[in-house]
Amino acid sequence: MSYSAHRFRRIAQRVLGHIVVFAISLFFLTPAVWMFFTAFKSNKDVFRFPPTLLPYSAKQVMVDGELWPLYDVPVDGEIRQLARTKVSEGQATYVDPDDPSQVIEMRARYAEPVLTVEFQWHNFGDAMNRSVRPGIKVNFWTYLKNSLIFAFWAIVGTLVSCTPVAYGFSRIRWPGREIVFLLVLSTMMLPYQVTMIPLYLFFTETMKWGDTLLPIVVPTFFANPFDIFLLRQFFRGIPEELADAARVDGASEFLIFLRIILPLSKPILAAITVFTFLWAWNDFLGPLLYLNNPENFTLALGLQDFQGQRNTEWNQLMAASVVFTVPIIIAFFFAQRTFVEGIKLTGTKG
Secondary structure, eight states: OOHHHHHHHHHHHHHHHHHHHHHHHHHHHHHHHHHHHHTTSOHHHHTOSSOOSSOEEEOEEEETTEEEEEEEEEETTEEEEEEEEEEETTEEEEEOSSOTTOEEEEEGGGOEEOEEEOOOTHHHHHHHHSOSSTTSOOOHHHHHHHHHHHHHHHHHHHHHHHHHHHHHHHTOOOTTHHHHHHHHHHGGGSOHHHHHHHHHHIIIIISOOTTSSHHHHGGGGGOOHHHHHHHHHHHHTSOHHHHHHHHHTTOOHHHHIIIIIHHHTHHHHHHHHHHHHHHHHHOOHHHHHHOOSGGGOOHHHHHHHHHHHSSOOHHHHHHHHHHHHHHHHHHHHHTHHHHHHHHHHHHHOO
16 A cells, blocks of 8 residues: 555544544534523524524514514515514404505415524523522522532532542551452442432431531532542552652651642542532432422522423523533633543553
8 A cells, every 4th residue: 555545544534533523522512502592592482493593583673663573475476574563363464664554464374574683691681580489589599609609518528538538548558458448449339329318317317407508518528439549549650759758858648648749639639620510510319309498409409490380481491501501611621631631640640
């Protein structure tokens, strides 16, 4: 095979690979794109058939000081744009905007509305400020605040509890270390459904923490095996000579952990922060299990409550869903480099 043919084959394979990846990404992005544009539609436009991606609204025109929708009306073999002023029993009345004295009556189904692209930005304000339950001063701003509080303390609890445990498993030698580590990892095989009822009884009956964020926040301060494993693998990739030099200078294990290990572990700490944020932000089962008062609901639970309380305003629900999704995208966008680097180094070292 000649060099030119080999080069052409490589380029063709690369182009084909990009096309496949692009097609797969479109498959996963389509629901998100549809949700985004639906958030800008009117509730009537949501149910337009055939459906359209962009938000459309009926174009309106001023006739005798009043706004009326504009329609394409077939008149004498041509299409004219007329304002519809009345509809009764399928019969519509149309007038010429330039000459209101010209009145035409015909079946409404023969005319098509003149549509124009119009983004309904007010959907976001209406959705966030709308009271989900009548008589209770609760809206999506309340849910957003609760979700941010939960995510913040979940991140703090995970980092504070998992990092010292992982350091103990990776850098300090003590009898039975590997056996205990295997026992910790084995807890990952225990489904949450097995511990759900005992934990619920413990937090609500024993601790009296029912209907608060404590039952879903406090467990994050007791570490979890997945993040311990990631941190341990990363810590083991840091040269031991750095710690030995610090010990020679009289540094304690705590100072080595605080001054040497943690500053070198920013990539994996960023990755765990993103993982924890995604889990806390999307968690539905925990808040559903422990929270009863709408004032304590998180966004994940609030969206479901909004859909179940009334005839759903789908455009406002999609607007609230966009607000729910944007922080996830922003978090991953700003932490993308350190996130990918942390995962890469964790998988190749240790």
